[in-house]
Every structure is written in structure tokens, then in C-alpha cells.
Amino acid sequence: MTDKNAPKKTGKKPTPKPAAKKATPSRTAARKTAPKSTPKGKPAPARKSAPAKKAAPKKPDTAKAAQSAAQSVTDMVGEAKRAVGRPAKYSDDFIPQMIAYFNIETERIEEVAVKGKDGLPVTDKEGNVLMEKVVVKNKFPTLERFAARIGVTRETLHDWATAVHRDDGPLKGSLIRPEFSYTYARAKDLQAALLQEGGLDGLYESRIVQFALKNLSGWKDQTEQTVVADITTTDATALDDIYEEGIRNSAEAKQQVLKRKLAGIIPGQAGATGQAVHDADDEE
Structure with missing residues (x-):
């Protein structure tokens, strides 16, 4: 008996079956793994990463912290001292400096560039800036400003000018710095002269002139x-x-x-x- 399910014999050889193709994910599987699409105009939300493990806090080094704080305070104090500066010691060089500072005129002549309507300097055909001479009012010299220039205060100038010898001896009661004391008095006289000249010429405000002359020269009202x-x-x-x-x-x-x-x-x-x-x- 013959098996009905058996393949029929033919004269041709059986062809080999092609190798099985790798399975590709189905569309439904791809849809499950693919990220959900976001609406247009909105960025896709970032994926949340797993939180990193927090490292155990280190115990603070109290000795090192105290040392660092002390160093910071020292640096701040040093910067403050450098900003203020030490008061200058007395020097005979201050005598000619004081005379040069106070012995000035009420006005001076300076050469400045000529400026046009646009505020820019005017030049000639060759490109040279045109210059003109103008009268400029000098700034009134004060003891406070001079003291600041040499790094002291007005009280220090007064102390230098009025200091006397206190030790028992032939110089007791005499001035320690007579030349500077004379220069200090000359500076006040030069101030009074400037006030009188500037007040008469109308360069200084009259009420300020009166007040200053009363304090500097002892003037009195009529x-x-x-x-x-x-x-x-x-x-x-x-x-x-x-x-x-x-x-x-x-x-x-x-x-x-x-x-x-x-x-x-x-x-x-x-x-x-x-x-x-x-x-x-x-x-x-």
C-alpha cells in the first residue's frame, strides 16, 4: 500500500529551501518601543536619568577653616592700611611746595583748541588744530587740599607750625620748625590776598569772601x-x-x-x- 501523503516521485531533484530571514519586529512592537510623538512646536521632554547617589558629606576641618578665616581678616586689614596710608612725616621739602601751591594769581591764560558748533576741534587746510588763548580762573588754594596732597590733615599742618620745645633748656618755649611756621603764616596771607583780589574783580561770591576774610584775616563789619x-x-x-x-x-x-x-x-x-x-x- 502506498502512502497518500507521501510526495510523488518526479524525475526532478528537489530544490533547497531558502534560508530563513531574520525576524523583523512587527509594527505593533515598534509602536510600543518608539517614543510617543510630541505635538508640533513643543520640544520633546527630556528623559529622566537615574538620580546619582549622593556622596556622604565630609566632616569639616575646623582647624583649617579657622586658619582660612584668620588669613582673610589679615588680608582685609592689610588692604585697608594700604588704602588709607600712613601719615607723611615732616620734611623741609614741604616749605617750597606750600609756597608754590598758595602763591598763585586769581586767573591764568591757557591755550585751548577751537571747537565748532558740533563740539569737535576745528582744523585748517593742512589738518592742524586751531588754537586760541583763553582766561581760566584758578582754583582757590586751601590748607585742607594741600594737606591731602602730602598725606596729612589740616590739624597736622597746624601742629607742625605751632610745635614748641618743651624740654628744659635754652630752647624751651621756642618753635621747633620756625621756617615752616613762617611759611604757614605766609600761606594764610596769600589766601587773604586772593580773596581780596578775587572779590574786588567779581570772581568770587561776595558772601563767601566776607566769611573767609573774617576767619582768615580777622576782618570786621563796618x-x-x-x-x-x-x-x-x-x-x-x-x-x-x-x-x-x-x-x-x-x-x-x-x-x-x-x-x-x-x-x-x-x-x-x-x-x-x-x-x-x-x-x-x-x-x-
């Missing part, structure tokens, strides 16, 4: 002198009145004495006494 003159005149008038009243009292006293004398010489004769009194008045 009204104070007028008050003193009025007081002196009043005192003289009062003295004249007292003198005239004394003269009148003296004349009356003389008449009374004369009347008493005459009354004693011719008693009981009123007429004669009265006539003698009239004669005495005429003599007076």
Missing part, C-alpha cells in the same frame, strides 16, 4: 565800628553834663558862703546886706 563810635560819643556828652552841673553847684555854694559872711559883718541891716550881696553877684 556796623561794628559804628556802634563803638556811638558809645564813645554818648559817654563824652554825659561827662560834659556832669561838668556843667558841677560848675553851677560850685557857683551857688560860693554865693551862700558870701551871704553868711556878710550877714555876720553887718547884723540887723538887711538893706546893707542885700546891697552887698548884689555887689558880690556883680563881681561874679
